[in-house]
Amino acid sequence: MGNVLAAAAAFVGTHFLLSHPLRAPLVARLGERGFLALYSLVAFATLIWLIIAYRAAPPGAPLWIAGDLSWAIATAVMLIASILLMGSLIRNPALPQAATGEVPAARGVFAVTRHPMMWAFALWGAAHILVYPEPSNIIVAIAIIILALVGAAFQDRKKATLQPDFWRVWQERTSYWPFAAIAAGRARFGGFGMHALAGGLVVWLVATWAHIPLTGWRAGIWYWIG
Numbered sequence: 001m002g003n004v005l006a007a008a009a010a011f012v013g014t015h016f017l018l019s020h021p022l023r024a025p026l027v028a029r030l031g032e033r034g035f036l037a038l039y040s041l042v043a044f045a046t047l048i049w050l051i052i053a054y055r056a057a058p059p060g061a062p063l064w065i066a067g068d069l070s071w072a073i074a075t076a077v078m079l080i081a082s083i084l085l086m087g088s089l090i091r092n093p094a095l096p097q098a099a100t101g102e103v104p105a106a107r108g109v110f111a112v113t114r115h116p117m118m119w120a121f122a123l124w125g126a127a128h129i130l131v132y133p134e135p136s137n138i139i140v141a142i143a144i145i146i147l148a149l150v151g152a153a154f155q156d157r158k159k160a161t162l163q164p165d166f167w168r169v170w171q172e173r174t175s176y177w178p179f180a181a182i183a184a185g186r187a188r189f190g191g192f193g194m195h196a197l198a199g200g201l202v203v204w205l206v207a208t209w210a211h212i213p214l215t216g217w218r219a220g221i222w223y224w225i226g
Contacts, residue, residue, distance in 0.1 A: 008143035081123035087196030114174035
């Protein structure tokens with residue numbers, strides 16, 4: 001368990017360090033391509049360490065037993081996460097080189113939150129804790145949640161510095177917390193786009209089915225379909 005915790009801390013910590021305080025000095029020294037190569041190498045190495053540590057950790061006693069209700073909630077949460085993820089891939093100002101020109105209106109998943117991809121990962125972590133509350137799995141899931149949600153807050157700070165005019169307006173039209181902008185009247189939810197709904201449904205079905213050959217577990221609707 002100590003190895004899982006150390007690997008999770010290294011994976012999250014190095015991501016934050018390289019993405020924020022160390023990025024500028026390393027880019028100045030290595031250039032953009034050199035920095036990207038270093039970042040990718042560190043991210044890959046720490047991820048492999050985390051995977052190996054997780055697989056080697058002896059299974060601990062689950063903190064609770066996941067029943068049908070837990071699986072039903074997790075299944076719905078994962079569908080929402082899949083829709084947020086797929087919706088975030090198109091016209092997302094947070095993606096590299098995406099925030100140019102006129103600030104768009106908050107539509108689809110961006111009316112819900114300006115960080116739909118990050119919240120998708122956080123929901124993934126929460127769903128996996130709910131149905132598999134084993135200590136090493138909880139550590140990995142919490143690491144993903146912290147990386148996503150703290151990373152989203154750091155991203156806001158960085159974007160506000162790099163693109164102050166654009167990001168200030170985008171922040172005024174959207175919200176960090178899901179549905180906060182809608183509740184405050186700054187955004188209006190008009191439904192998800194077809195790319196988010198259709199893409200999310202496909203990802204959800206495929207990803208949950210893949211648990212069967214990869215882990216031996218039935219997840220999502222496959223939990224009830226024999």
